[in-house]
Amino acid sequence: MPRSHGACNQTRPDAFFTCTTGDALIPGYRSISIVIAVFLAAGSTSLPREGPLPVPRSQGHGQPAERPEAARTETPQDDGKTAGNPNEDETAAAFAACREALRAAGADFEEAEAMSEGPSCGIERPIRLAELPGGVKVEPAATLRCETALQLVRWMEGSVKPSLEAAMPGEAITGLSQASAYVCRNRNNAAGGKVSEHAFGNAVDIAAFTLRSGATVTIRPVERDSTLEGAFQRAITEAACLYFTTVLDPGSDAAHETHLHLDVKARRGGYRYCW
Known part of the structure; x- marks a missing residue:
């Protein structure tokens, strides 16, 4: 096959042409591929060199990390409502289905009268939860x-x-x-600002678990706790986001250093906030 130093030749009209570089014989289509690759590499320089950085979590016991300004509120991506009860549209049928599911699970509860405190607080169909399945007492009973x-x-x-x-x-x-x-108040007990999900009966704060042996597992900062108790708390906190739409723990901020805040606030697009 004919060759020429640093040139391209074609042996016959229907054959691939070939190019040489030094003494190497290179198919012409590979040369074209090299040109395309160089072109694409040049175009990639306009892409961002770094993606978004993850939001830092707690730095240790009671030392929550700095968070972006947009993430400092208890529940971001709010629907814009600051007054009025977001649960007013709950139907009697939805409540009945929930009540039956709760009863079938083995919880001990009773229905209570509708509650209303001003334009922003209240529960249309409250229940008073006294005991969870398996005889776990709720102390005190929770509305x-x-x-x-x-x-x-x-x-x-x-x-x-x-x-x-x-x-x-x-x-x-x-x-x-x-x-x-349930309690009629603003978020984090602030004097002003948005109304807490506690004011709608959507939230519960968990402070501790009592065990059969008489021991107590208290909610506390466990970000760097390598004990089994620390692992237990981290596991149940992470799993809580499978059930609740908001989960705040002692690593979230100073207002939650002694408990888990769990709520079922509905947000657009099914968004969940688990910090």
């Missing part, structure tokens, strides 16, 4: 929307109890200490 209570039951059965069995074999939860259920 909530049925949906909040149902997700609490599902979280306890699906995550908390199995996680405790893995961390502390032979133990069992006999009591759940709640720090706040």
Whole structure:
């Protein structure tokens, strides 16, 4: 086959042409590929060199990391409502279905009278939750929307109890200490600002679990706690986002250093906020 130094030749009209570089024989289509690759590489210089950085979490015991300004509120991506009850559209049929699911799960509760405190607080169909399945006492009994209570039951059965069995074999939860259920107030007990999900019965704060042995597992900063108790708390906190739309723990901010805030706030697009 004819060759020429640093040139391209074609042996016959229907054959591939070939190019040489030094003594190497290179198919012409590979030369074209090299040109295309160089062109694409040049175009890639306009792409961003770095993607978005992950938001930092807590730096340790009681030392929450700095967060972007947009993430400092308890529930970002709000629907813009600052007054009025977002649960007013809950139907009687939806409440009945929730009530039956709660009863079938084995929870002990009673229905209560509708509650209303001004234009922004209240529960149309509240329940008073006294006991979770398996005889777990809720201390004190919690006034909530049925949906909040149902997700609490599902979280306890699906995550908390199995996680405790893995961390502390032979133990069992006999009591759940709640720090706040329904209460008419603003977020983080602030004097102003947006109304808390507690004001709609959508939220519950978990402070501790009482165990069969008499021991107590208290919610606390465990970001760098390598004990099984620390692993237990981290596991149930992460899993809570499978059941609740907002999960805040001691690593979130100073207002939540002693409890888990769990709520069922509905957001556009099914957005969940688990920090």
